[in-house]
Structure formats: C-alpha cells, structure tokens
Amino acid sequence: MKFLGLDLIIKKGMSNSNNSIVSSHEPKDESIRLDLLTWTEVEEYLSHCKGIILPIGSTEQHGPTGAIGTDALTAQSVALEVGRRTGVLVAPAQPYGMAEHHLAFPGTMSLKPSTLFNVIHDLLISLAIHGFERVFIINGHGGNIATIKSSFAQSYKSAATMQLPVAKHLRFKLSNWFMAPEVFSEARSLYGEREGQHATPSEIALTLYLHPSLQTKQCELPEPPSVGPIYNSQDFRQRYPDGRMGSDPSLAKAIHGKMFLDKAASSLTKDLTNFLQES
Ligand code: NI
Numbered sequence: 395m396k397f398l399g400l401d402l403i404i405k406k407g408m409s410n411s412n413n414s415i416v417s418s419h420e421p422k423d424e425s426i427r428l429d430l431l432t433w434t435e436v437e438e439y440l441s442h443c444k445g446i447i448l449p450i451g452s453t454e455q456h457g458p459t460g461a462i463g464t465d466a467l468t469a470q471s472v473a474l475e476v477g478r479r480t481g482v483l484v485a486p487a488q489p490y491g492m493a494e495h496h497l498a499f500p501g502t503m504s505l506k507p508s509t510l511f512n513v514i515h516d517l518l519i520s521l522a523i524h525g526f527e528r529v530f531i532i533n534g535h536g537g538n539i540a541t542i543k544s545s546f547a548q549s550y551k552s553a554a555t556m557q558l559p560v561a562k563h564l565r566f567k568l569s570n571w572f573m574a575p576e577v578f579s580e581a582r583s584l585y586g587e588r589e590g591q592h593a594t595p596s597e598i599a600l601t602l603y604l605h606p607s608l609q610t611k612q613c614e615l616p617e618p619p620s621v622g623p624i625y626n627s628q629d630f631r632q633r634y635p636d637g638r639m640g641s642d643p644s645l646a647k648a649i650h651g652k653m654f655l656d657k658a659a660s661s662l663t664k665d666l667t668n669f670l671q672e673s
Pocket of ligand 1: 456464465534535592593597
C-alpha cells in the first residue's frame with residue numbers, strides 16, 4: 395500500500411526514541427520532522443509515502459494560569475507522537491490561528507479568518523505541488539475549524555485549476571485532538587462539567603506534561619462563569635473576565651497530560667492510517 399506510513403516504520407525505524415511514550419520500534423524525530431530533512435530526503439520519502447501531518451494551533455490567552463501557546467504546543471506534541479508511531483512526516487507547526495475573540499487579552503496574536511484561509515490554502519498547495527496527496531491537519535483550537543474546512547474546498551479548486559498532477563487524488567483531513575472520542579470521554583470522567591470550553595484542564599494538563607515549569611503558574615481559581623456565547627473580543631472579556639469559559643484548570647495534572655497525549659495519539663493514529671489507505 396503506497397500511502398501507508400507503517401511501511402516506513404518497517405523500512406526505517408528499528409531505532410528507539412527517548413521522547414516516545416509507547417512503541418519501542420519507532421522512527422527517531424529526525425526522520426519524521428520535515429524541518430530536519432533535506433529536500434533530497436523529502437523526494438525519497440515521496441517515493442514511499444504521499445502523506446504528511448500538519449499541526450496547527452493558536453497563540454492566545456488560556457486563562458490566568460495557562461500558557462499563551464497552549465493550542466500550538468499541544469497540537470505539535472500530538473502530531474509528533476502520531477508521526478513517531480506511523481513514520482509519517484510532520485511539517486512545522488503553524489502557531490497562529492483565528493483568535494479574534496481573545497484579542498482583549500494581552501499576548502493573543504490572531505490571524506483574521508481571511509488570512510488564515512489563505513495561509514492554509516498556500517501551505518496545502520505547496521505540498522500538493524511536490525506530490526503530497528494526503529494532508530492530515532492536527533488542530534488544537536476550535537476557532538480554526540470553520541476556516542480550515544473552507545480552505546480545503548478552495549485548495550481542491552486551485553489544484554484542479556492549476557492542473558496539478560495530484561489534483562484528482564488530493565485529500566485533506568482535519569482532526570481536532572481534543573475532540574477525539576477517547577480524549578473527550580476521559581476529560582469528562584476526570585473533570586466532569588469543570589472541563590468547560592476554554593483553558594480546559596485537559597489541554598492545560600498536556601502542557602504541564604510537556605513543560606513542567608508551567609506548574610509554578612498553577613493555583614486555585616474562583617468559580618468560572620458558565621459557558622455561553624462568543625461574540626466580539628470586548629464582549630468576550632466582559633462575559634469571561636479571566637479568560638476561562640466554564641473551566642477549572644486547577645484540576646489539571648501532568649500525569650493526566652501524559653495520558654491525554656497517549657489517547658490522542660492512539661485515536662489519531664487510527665484516523666491517519668485509515669485516511670492514508672482510503673481510495
Ligand atoms: Ni486552547
């Protein structure tokens with residue numbers, strides 16, 4: 395099967411990675427990170443596998459105790475773990491997303507929906523030009539979803555208009571790690587309603603696992619406002635004064651984060667494997 399990343403593990407990967415959390419016969423990061431390969435290695439890779447993973451996050455407030463980079467850090471970590479388990483290449487993470495509604499909080503850096511639409515389109519078309527036929531986006535931010543899906547439609551159109559050789563076989567898939575059923579149900583069982591919808595204990599737990607220094611920022615927090623609508627950025631800050639939407643990130647523990655990473659990577663590895671084998 396020419397798309398199946400598992401072929402790559404068998405061919406390349408009997409080495410162990412110290413960063414990995416499960417498999418003992420998986421490729422090292424330097425063989426799955428696009429940014430560490432040469433163009434000749436990418437050309438060689440394309441002769442075995444036409445798939446690639448693109449992580450995307452957001453740079454935005456995550457409540458008074460959460461890191462600004464939470465969505466990008468988490469998406470990148472899940473993407474790299476899926477890459478280690480499958481041998482499929484992982485592109486550098488896109489750290490900026492559509493975070494207009496968080497702009498009343500300092501440190502938030504947002505792309506307008508139209509900008510993000512164009513960024514995703516241009517990245518997808520770049521990959522398609524070189525013969526990548528399956529792009530699996532691992533997303534860490536709900537605010538990106540609508541725009542990414544619109545961008546897929548435009549990119550199919552552009553590939554056809556440009557008469558790219560891959561146009562007929564091109565497939566894009568969006569996978570939101572925090573919505574994977576195993577992750578969602580574990581978050582519900584650990585945190586119940588206190589998972590909330592933004593600056594959630596599950597995503598904060600993953601950042602605590604990835605960056606233990608973030609533990610020093612954690613503390614008890616007052617009862618959050620309950621989840622409600624999202625309009626403009628000023629309205630958001632009025633409704634949700636410290637940035638949280640119904641969440642209690644003080645429940646987050648690094649050990650939970652390790653488990654969320656494992657569950658997200660297992661679930662998305664299955665999705666990716668099916669996606670690569672799809673006709
Ligand atoms: Ni987030």
